[in-house]
Amino acid sequence: MGIVVQKYGGSSVSDAASIKRVAQRIVATKKAGHDVVVVVSAMGDTTDELLDLAHDVSxxxxxxxxxxxxxxxxxxxxxxxxxxxxxxxxxxxxxxxSQAGVITDSEHGKAKIIDVSPGRITKAVGEGAVAIVAGFQGVSQDSKDITTLGRGGSDTTAVALAAALEADVCEIYTDVDGIFTADPRIVPTARRIPVISYEETLEMAANGAKILHLRCVEYARRNNMPIHVRSSFSSKVGTWVVSAERMSEILNEGDGEAPVMEQAIISGVAHDRSEAKITVVGVPDKVGEAARIFETLADAQINLDMIVQNVSAAATGLTDISFTLPRADGQTAMTTLARLKDEVGYAQLQYDDGVGKISLVGAGMRTNPGISAKFFKAIADAGVNIEMISTSEIRISVVVNEQQIDDAVSAAHRAFDLDSDEVEAVVYGGSGR
Amino acid sequence: MGIVVQKYGGSSVSDAASIKRVAQRIVATKKAGHDVVVVVSAMGDTTDELLDLAHDVSxxxxxxxxxxxxxxxxxxxxxxxxxxxxxxxxxxxxxxxSQAGVITDSEHGKAKIIDVSPGRITKAVGEGAVAIVAGFQGVSQDSKDITTLGRGGSDTTAVALAAALEADVCEIYTDVDGIFTADPRIVPTARRIPVISYEETLEMAANGAKILHLRCVEYARRNNMPIHVRSSFSSKVGTWVVSAERMSEILNEGDGEAPVMEQAIISGVAHDRSEAKITVVGVPDKVGEAARIFETLADAQINLDMIVQNVSAAATGLTDISFTLPRADGQTAMTTLARLKDEVGYAQLQYDDGVGKISLVGAGMRTNPGISAKFFKAIADAGVNIEMISTSEIRISVVVNEQQIDDAVSAAHRAFDLDSDEVEAVVYGGSGR
Incomplete structure (x- = not known):
């Protein structure tokens, strides 16, 4: 049998007892005949403690x-x-x-993997050893300095190593049983998704689902590396994240006549509480004014998410431009925009961090008309007002009042028949770094 | 001005406040015009905490x-x-x-430095930066695995780097003002030794003085690298450890006529509570029997210190052999010897860990007769019985009852006029790793 890469997050190795438990699972996998390469995060709160120390000295x-x-x-x-x-x-x-050959660029704190040369890992595995690799870190190509990959880095390390080693699968162990149709803390009847495509997972991740990080899924898609998200606290099958082709194969496995499983039209409902909304009121509706605003924000390294420009009032020749962005960038964006006031000549800036985003994700949207209408109606019926809308081929997102996120998520989940008959999920949390 | 290498032990960087204090001292040295390379140990109890974790999992x-x-x-x-x-x-x-180019052999936990190739350090210093190097660690030449140097490792790193960089001096910062004529916890009137030779320091270190580790001093002597042992809590001059030649020069500096300082006949009194004594009673006094015993102990990797063989009783043809060894090796030595009983035919084994060793160290011994007699008399006058004696050219050691170490140290210190008029030392402790 081939190589299995397993990634364990900080909550799976938070103390000596859990480290011993994870060790037993690894040895069991090895005894089952697989070559095993493990990627591990820092124990529990170690990273936060080290950050505290850093800020104590500087x-x-x-x-x-x-x-x-x-x-x-x-x-x-x-x-x-x-x-x-x-x-x-x-x-x-x-x-x-560095020893595992994870070569990155020099962007400290958010380095990107350029190449993986896992010669020492291949050697260790070839000699019968389990190789344990530090997640989240690499070494810069130019200066040979130690780098970290930023949020979701350990998952990315695992997928990158799995791809370089041509592993059969990259197993991401976390403290839930897989990826769910919604956050079980909000929707207790959320169901585990047995198999989902990279594209849908990307939309989920980009829109607030916290199980897998965007970069990790992108890396897996680019290398067509199957990811199996599962719980380190049980031996249950979790969620397989695979290509759309492989997904069809899995769904049609069995006797070859009827599909084993119907492909769901909607995979899940994601939500995000980390964004804020900025409205630039009274922008002169001339060619180039909006471009000037967005250029300036891009120069300040601010990533905008949704953008809405109102139709300008014919009488005044003025329009309003609204956009959402990470709350963490809110202060910088407001300062940057304030400096543009005279140049652009807008009337005022409005900042609202009391917003949230709900996203409906599903590859089936492509071939099923009427999904948007059903989604908007479910949200309206729940008494929630929609402030902004954006769509992709397989996703519809709406911005609503933050206080109403839970209601909107539950309503959408129910409307698309995603509820399970029983409560499946026990724990829920982020996958750490 | 040239390069200064500074080494700070764990007690000097035990928390954020002390790290900031050490940073100020380093910046002051840099501002005074020196290039500065710093070797640092782990913070306070970090190493012990990590060891505890290790033993929790295995x-x-x-x-x-x-x-x-x-x-x-x-x-x-x-x-x-x-x-x-x-x-x-x-x-x-x-x-x-590894980045600093500290290349070692592969003996994990007690690796030896084979070579130092500090290219990156030279580059960083050349660019005006202070280089901070991890003490106690290196990378193995063969397998490129991370190694540690064992006890005293950070001091050794500092001296090795200083030698490779051709530094002017290697400053070892600790929590006392330098090397003292005796442990100030035992002899409150012990004096700081202003300058001492490598040879004397080696004898002090090998015989229980805990400020500098043997390997570090050996490395300095081999490379003729001056060490300045001083306190990280004050800016006082500490103890200079230099070659005998340089020591004479320092003592004779000034107007060139009379020496600035008289070279002391005796540098100090060291003591050691870490040894045990084993006596093999009733060994047949035949050629090869003693050799057989010592060969077997050597094969078991046990380092003996002092050895005494009694004159055999003519009537019985039997003799007793006593030796001292580290207490940590006591169990292994006794087990090893027990297995030899039939082969060698000795009568019995005696184990005594209630012993201690007092050593008088001084280069002046070579040219001053009567030192031994004066030393033994001082100890006898203090009512302390001498169990074993061993000497080198510049050292006399005696084994006494552990309970009487303090009395013996004080008596010897007084007899050789080492007492200061006032109490100098405030703190005392090991220099960590």
Whole structure:
């Protein structure tokens, strides 16, 4: 059998007991005949503790040094995991991102993987050892400095390694049983999605679902690497994230006549509480004014999400432009826009961080008309006002008042028959870094 | 001006406040015109905490993985120190042992430095940065695995780097003002030794003085690298450890006529509570029997210190052999010897861990007869019985009852006029790793 890459997040290795538990699962996989490569995050709150220390010594710590500091976290967890595996009689060796050949650019704190040259991993695995690799970290191509990959970095490390090693599967272990049709904390009857395409997962991730990070899914899609998201607390099958083609194959497996499983029109309902809305009121409706605003924001490295421009009032020749953006960028965006006031000549700026976004995601949208209408009606029936709308081929998103997110999510979930007969999910949380 | 290498132990960087304090001292040295390379240990108790974690997951952790784990400690302290220096407006970069070019053999947990290729350090310093290097760690020449140097490792890193960089001096910062004529906890009137030779320091270190580790001093002697042992809590001059030639020069500096300072006949009194004594009673006094015993112990990797063989009783043809060894090796030695009983035919084994060793160290012994007699008399006058004696050219050691170590040290210190008029030392402790 081939190579299995397993990734364990911080909550799966939060203390000695959980490290020993994870070690047993790894050894079981190895004994089942697989070659196993493990990617591990820092233990529990280690990263936050290290960040606190950094801010105790410097209000604005240097990026290179911050990466050097934070990578100590995975160094600790990976060495402990290797020891725990060794204690079960199975050979194991730990490797830093640099040793594992994870080559990145030099953007400290959010480096991108340029290449993976896992020669030492292949060697260790070839000698019968389990290789444990530090997630979230790499080494820069130019300066040979230690880098970190930013949020979702360990998942990305796992998928990148799996692709480089031509693994059969990349298993992402988390504290839930897979990807659900909605956040079970909001919709207790949310169902586990057995299989979902990369494209749908990307839309879910980009629109607030926290199980898999965008970059990791993008990497998997580019390399056609199957991801199996599952719980480290059970042995249940979780959610398979695969290509649309492979998804059809899986759904049609069985006796070859009827599909084993109907492909759902809608995969799930994602929500996002991390955005804010800015409205630029009274912009002169001339060619280039809107472009000037968005150019300036782009120069300030601010990523906009949804953008709506009202039809201008003929009488005044003025229009309003609204857009959403990460709340973390709100202050910078407002300052940047304030400096444009005289140049653009708008009337005023409005900032609203009391908004939330609901997204309906499903590949079936392409071939099923009327999905939007049904979605908007479900939300309206729940008494929720829609402030903005944006769509892609397989997603519809609406911005609503933050207080009404839960109602809107539940209503949409019910309207598209996503509710399970029983409550499946027990725990729910982010997958850490 | 040239390069100054400074080493700060764990107690000097135990928390954010002390890291900031050390950063200020480093920046001051840099501002005084020196190029500065800093070697740093792990913060306070970090190493012990990591060891505890290791033993929580495995009773006998793998050496390679233990080294991987422990090196996280310096990674944290060095990154924080670099940030703290950066916060004072001075550029600083941290480097792991591997990045600093500390090449070792593959003996995990007690690796030896084979070579130091500090290209990246030279480059960083050349660009005006302070280079912060992780002490205690390196990378193995053969397998490129992370190694640790064992006890005293950070001091050794500092001296090795200083030698490779052809630094002017290697400053070892600790929590006392230098090397003292005796442990100030026992002899409150002990004096700081202003200058001492490598040879004397080696004898002090080998015989229980805990300020500098043997390997570090050996490395300095081999490379003729001056060490300045001083306190990180004051700016006082500490103890200079230099070659005998340089020592004479320093003592004779001034107007060139009379020496500025008289070279002391005796440098200090060291003591050691870490040894045990084993006596093999009734060994047949035949050629080869003693050799057989010592060969077997050597094969078991046990380092003996002092050895005494009694004159055999003519009537019986039997003799007793006593030796001292580290208490940590006591159990292994007794088991090893027990297996030899039939072969060698000795009568019995005696184990005594209630012993201690007092050593008088001084280069002046060579040219001053009567030192031994005066030493033994002082100890006898203090009512202390001498159990064993061993000497080198510049040292006399005696084994006494552990309970009487303090009395013996004080008596010897007084007899050789080492007492200061006032109490100088305030704090005292080991220099960490």
């Amino acid at each position: 209000p604005l710590p240097d990026g290179r040094e911050l990466d050097m500091l934070l990578t100590a976290g995975e160094r600790i967890s990976m060495a402990l995991l290797a020891m725990a595996i060794g204690n079960l009689g199975q050979q194991a060796q730990s490797f830093t991102g | 009773p006998l952790p793998d050496g390679r993985e233990l080294d991987m784990l422990l090196t996280a400690g310096e990674r944290i302290s060095m990154a924080l120190l670099a940030m703290a220096i950066g916060n004072l407006g001075q550029q600083a970069q941290s480097f792991t042992g």
